[in-house]
Amino acid sequence: MRPTTRRILAAATGLALLAAVPACADDAKQAAENVPGVTDTEIVIGTHQPLTGPAAPGYSKISAATKAYFEHVNSKGGVNGRKIVYKVMDDGYNPANTENVVRKLVLDDKVFALLGGLGTPTHTNVLEFVKTQKVPDLFVSSGSRNWNQPDKYPTTFGWQPDYTVEGKILATWVKQQFPGAKVCHFGQNDDFGRDSLAGVEKVLGPVAAKQTYTTTNQQVGPAIGALKAAGCQVVISASIPGFTALAMGQAAGQGFRAQWVVSNVGADYTTLSNQLGDKKVILEGMVADNYLPMVGDTANPWIQEFTKIHQKYNSANPIDGNAIYGYSMAYTFVQALLAAGKDPTREKLVEAVQKGGFRGPGLTPFRYSDDVHAGYSGVRLNKVQNGAQAYFGPTYTTDDGDAAVTEFTEAPATPPADAIPTT
């Protein structure tokens, strides 16, 4: 062996020995550190949102509204004297990007909690990580049943009604209005579509035909053609806005006339008519569901309050169902944060949500409890008529199991001053 080689080898061995003495004594100290993301003046929370990509039309407006609501709250002194900092990261509705940005938010930006991470396929893949980091993962913007697994994911909570709850209620209406009709299902090729189909089939039994789409492929023509060939009279659709527009556009193009019954996540009239442009007339007669005040209902006190905030902090964006969604969810979060007390910790926040009892813009109560992490318990149907989307009929509630679909008659809450909760 040459001397140089020997010298390098010796140095390497020495370094290896050094490295074997692990410098991890400071880890215990790090673990006992203060609550991440909370200072005397600030609370930093984060989210992943599709600001670009296939789900951006419509959904990119949600985080803008949430942010605007927090600006409004901050301008009135924040929550218990702390201003809310809302970090929005773009994941393009791509599950792989979601992993990156959520790790960055939690590990690098050290957020206190995640709020309203958007999407079923995207958020599903970060559940394990969120659990190991013990980050409160509040109000996931999706109706997948995945968020309602307190045993497996104790810090994750849903917010909107499950797709199964929605599917059951939509199917119940279809059963009443179209007895004996051929009912079909069109859905996203992931848990979103599958959960919806499960709810529909719980009420109607097996559907006449079912087709799926994937978000990376804009070709929905063949799937719609198959539904037409199956002679569907009613199509229940679990699709994001871009694909609702594509599917209904294709159906119109193929001369396929059926009653479209669309999940609320893909049925916002403002978003859809923007996508369809001068073809928006095909949306006439579309039936969908919702659980928040309708944006067109200008007499509603919540809509009035949210419109004021919108004009002040978010006027660059249109006020639509997505904006109302963002405002309402932010409102619930402020309620949860207040309930977590003057010195919030991650544990206190989770306990506060489990205790539940929040009332806000929603038409039905939340289902939160120690062993249920699901959000709103029901929906009301709406219909597009003469270019406006409006509610009709009663409000229904149910659960994602075998409970019956029942009418809910309690009147919705009225907003507090400035639409900022006080308790």
Add this chain to the structure above:
Amino acid sequence: MTATRPSARSGVDRPAGPSPLRRLLPGAPAAAGPRGSTLLRHLAGAVLAGTLVVLLTNQLAPYQNLQVARVCAFLCVTAGYTVLVGLNGQLSLGHGALMATGAYTVALVQRAFDERGVQGRWILPLSLLAAVAATALAGLVIGLAAARLRGPYLAGVTLAVATLVPAISTIFTGVFNGEQGLRFPAETPPAFLGAYFQPERWLAWIALLAALLTVLLLANLVRSRFGRSLRAVRDDEVAARLAGIHVARTQVLAFVVSAGCAGLGGGVYAVLTATVAPGKFPLELSLFLLMAIVIGGLGSLAGAVWGAVLLVALQDLPSLLTETFSLPSGLAQRLEGNLALAVFGLILIVVMLAAPGGLHGAVRTLAARLRARRRAH
């Protein structure tokens, strides 16, 4: 073109001497250069580099450790890739797909054990080995086609492979779970490291081990007889054949080796997040990989390191930029989607104009110039 087609004229192109891969073994006579044992020297270098990085990971915050881990995972890929493109002259645009093959193999193997309730530390190395084997097999198939194709035709075929990944994962939804992808149990640090051991540091170590092993093996490989065959085939196939090199076999082997490295890298990349989804391996990834090794310095393993660092740095660049400068939301949104590609393209143009040898070539030239100046004084 007859000279380049793999033919059965065994008399001409049977390699003289033992299998080229035997040169990987320690103490191979041809590997002993004028500066002592190549393997020992590389081993010492690897231990040194590894130790430095391990020392570094002890000082880093979790997210930075995750970035180190990502660099190491990409290094497995870029190192193997640069051997194929730079040393053997075969252009593949499908290495993103090969990474996906490795990643999905790891996911499927780990899930298979998890579903049967089997647990153990050995599952990770086993699944990574399976990933290397599966990708090497895929590489063999593509390589056999590659040995019959040249230049743009080869690039076209491998490009098709790269575009197939999302399609396959959504067609066979039952196995691959479409765009939502597969989850498998997350890798946790062993108990003896203490309850507060950073999980990200453990991941960085796993990735580091894989990268060091890859680079060590490749460093020996390129200095062996097989490495010289690779270069000979790249420079002049006819001359190589006249010198007794089996051209087609060399090309196929280069593809297999390179694919195996990509599989290992893809597998490690999957382990870092305990998930795989087709969105992780889009067509752009294959193009990014090529740009990375070209910018880093084609054909040198040091260049591959530059490339891997660049790949990870550019992933975080858009959010960093939009966060640092509070841009109007419309512009920020447009940037988020395209900035990495634009910056990569820009760097590629600048590097190609200023330093055709890539970043590594530039560093070497600079060092040589400095040394010359010192000697002149």
